[in-house]
Amino acid sequence: MEMMRRERIDRGIKVRTEGIYAISSIREVLYLLGPRLILIVGMISLPFILELAPYWKRVVNIMCVYSLIALSFDFLANYVGLVCLGGAFFVGIGGYIAAIFNVYLSFPIYVSIPLATICGAIFCTLMLLPCLPLRGVYFAIVTLMYPLFFTRVIEALNILGGTNGITGLSSFPNQYVEEYTIIIVTLLFLFGMRRFVTQDIGLVLRGVKDNDQAVRASGISIAYMKSLAVFIASVMGCFAGAYIAHLYMWSGISLFALDFSIIPIASVVIGGGGTLVGAIIGSVILVPLSEILRAFGTFRIVIYCIILTLVIVFKSEGLMIYLQRKYHQFERWVKV
Amino acid sequence: MGEGMSGDIPILSTKGISKSFGGLQALIDVSFEVYRGEVFGIIGPNGSGKTTLINCITGFIKIDSGTVYFKEKNITGWKAHKIAHEGIARTFQIMRPYYSLPAYKNLIIPLWSPRARKIGGWRGGGKHGDRDTVAVDILEEIGFERDSKVPYKIASTLPTGYQKRLELARCIAVRPEIIFCDEVFSGLSMSEIAGMLPLIEKMKSDGITLIMIEHRLRELFRVADRVMALNFGEKIAEGEPFVVIEDKRVKEAYLGTEEV
Structure with a gap:
């Protein structure tokens, strides 16, 4: 019997578009820009498409929030090697700081969100500094603990509104500002991070993941590099938190809910870890899916789990990596 | 001596x-x-x-x-x-290159280090291309043929001899x-x-x-x-x-x- 195996070969157009000559033909420019344009135009037109379904516009906002958190998880886990389960930590800190600025100090919304993003990121980085020498699962555990810790502190001491949370945050001036703020910020962070990880400094971070001892031996402080990475990740997380607090006009302990840690991770798994776009694609699938499954009541978790399991078993590489391969390569059967 | x-x-x-x-x-x-x-x-x-x-x-x-x-x-x-x-640079007994990066990109990390930037004159923003060129120069000096595919291969796929050389190249790049x-x-x-x-x-x-x-x-x-x-x-x-x-x-x- 003849043995056959599948062979993967780069498409001609992929090879042609690798150099500067790609700009010489419209077809090749489209090949490069196509997927990016689909994403950008798709995201920007979502509010118009859903004009008649205001409920789903809210879902789009939440979807973008989860995308940002998933992006920060993907960056930390796959480019720096820090598995951070603290998505909820970033969101909670960002949300509460935005509430403090907006309600207690009565800063307007366009000051409180950026300020909460930066202050929250600094605070999160400082809190995580002692854990940075930890690696792998130990870092994951500590970051998982922080949101629980803050929930209990707020409950027990009855500070910052206690279990009721802080209410009365100012809302966005109108619905379009509300939507385009998060959509544009998400796209900016996505393309910004994609650029960042290919810069020299991004390569150093990948070096920290591959072999941190050699980075130290090159005279680079890994503590500094890791804290820089955590800062960048928490900027994304805290922005998401500050946004969601203003969206709900409320900041409570449910911002520290485990959802904000777990769903982004599931998104990255489904979308494909290490691609950054995968984090967005995963959220675009998972968040609306979880809304649709709301009709099933508590049974939705079961369906959710089944879908996740199927993806992990049959397409463990993730959707984005699969799509990229199909886009760039073709397959054929050859004799062994 | x-x-x-x-x-x-x-x-x-x-x-x-x-x-x-x-x-x-x-x-x-x-x-x-x-x-x-x-x-x-x-x-x-x-x-x-x-x-x-x-x-x-x-x-x-x-x-x-x-x-x-x-x-x-x-x-x-x-x-x-x-x-x-x-x-003071050092190699490691157990070679572990930055295995997900191409061989020449392995050298970007030491070349980015504060010491290399200070001595090599890249302080204040060398262009992205500069360090890549220097990296390939160093690799050529250490025995990677510039015109072959070897410097551009993912580090984990290199044979032992090249990985050892890469360890040395990584040391040289910090100008120790x-x-x-x-x-x-x-x-x-x-x-x-x-x-x-x-x-x-x-x-x-x-x-x-x-x-x-x-x-x-x-x-x-x-x-x-x-x-x-x-x-x-x-x-x-x-x-x-x-x-x-x-x-x-x-x-x-x-x-x-x-x-x-």
């Missing part, structure tokens, strides 16, 4: 380094001096504390007692990256004054070693001081000016290579003593 230069100030000297892991005394009162431009070998049987000594000097593990001077500066207890920043080579010859074929020896000579002629841990004594002695022998964490001999190897205690350490 070494004896003649002993009047000079040593580039690196240690005084009474001791280190114990629990009950095991890994290093006992080790003192030695290395002069600029030398190739200094450290030999000894397995478990004699050679790698521990390197780890202690380069700050990867803490010293229990003793001091390390680099160019008359006391660097004892400094963090590893600060010691590297001063100009001293390189600690932890068994660069081990696991290489005779022809690969023959290819490495000129690199060692080249680094030496570039004025880099080399401190080499080695089990392959024949190859080491072709390049080393002086060697030091360790056994059970103690220094048992130091001097010209062929004098050291004839030393009674060194022979005992390698071959064992005869029970009477």
Whole structure:
């Protein structure tokens, strides 16, 4: 019997578009820009498409929030090697700081969100500094603990509104500002991070993941590099938190809910870890899916789990990596 | 060379380094001096504390007692990256390149380091392309053919010989004054070693001081000016290579003593 195996070969157009000559033909420019344009135009037109379904516009906002958190998880886990389960930590800190600025100090919304993003990121980085020498699962555990810790502190001491949370945050001036703020910020962070990880400094971070001892031996402080990475990740997380607090006009302990840690991770798994776009694609699938499954009541978790399991078993590489391969390569059967 | 230069100030000297892991005394009162431009070998049987000594000097593990001077500066207890920043580079016995990056991108990391940027003149924003070019230049110097695909291959797919060279290239890229080579010859074929020896000579002629841990004594002695022998964490001999190897205690350490 003849043995056959599948062979993967780069498409001609992929090879042609690798150099500067790609700009010489419209077809090749489209090949490069196509997927990016689909994403950008798709995201920007979502509010118009859903004009008649205001409920789903809210879902789009939440979807973008989860995308940002998933992006920060993907960056930390796959480019720096820090598995951070603290998505909820970033969101909670960002949300509460935005509430403090907006309600207690009565800063307007366009000051409180950026300020909460930066202050929250600094605070999160400082809190995580002692854990940075930890690696792998130990870092994951500590970051998982922080949101629980803050929930209990707020409950027990009855500070910052206690279990009721802080209410009365100012809302966005109108619905379009509300939507385009998060959509544009998400796209900016996505393309910004994609650029960042290919810069020299991004390569150093990948070096920290591959072999941190050699980075130290090159005279680079890994503590500094890791804290820089955590800062960048928490900027994304805290922005998401500050946004969601203003969206709900409320900041409570449910911002520290485990959802904000777990769903982004599931998104990255489904979308494909290490691609950054995968984090967005995963959220675009998972968040609306979880809304649709709301009709099933508590049974939705079961369906959710089944879908996740199927993806992990049959397409463990993730959707984005699969799509990229199909886009760039073709397959054929050859004799062994 | 070494004896003649002993009047000079040593580039690196240690005084009474001791280190114990629990009950095991890994290093006992080790003192030695290395002069600029030398190739200094450290030999000894397995478990004699050679790698521990390197780890202690380069700050990867803490010293229990003793001091390390680099160019008359006391660097004892400094963090590893600060010691590297001063100009002490090292290779690792177990090669672990940045395996997900192409070989030449492996060098971007040391080239990005504050030391390389200071010395190499990239401070204040070198362009993205610059470092890539320098990286390929260094790789070419160390024996990666520029026109072949080798420098652009993912590091984890490279053969052992190239990975060893990559380790050295990574050290050279930080522009060090001293390189600690932890068994660069081990696991290489005779022809690969023959290819490495000129690199060692080249680094030496570039004025880099080399401190080499080695089990392959024949190859080491072709390049080393002086060697030091360790056994059970103690220094048992130091001097010209062929004098050291004839030393009674060194022979005992390698071959064992005869029970009477």
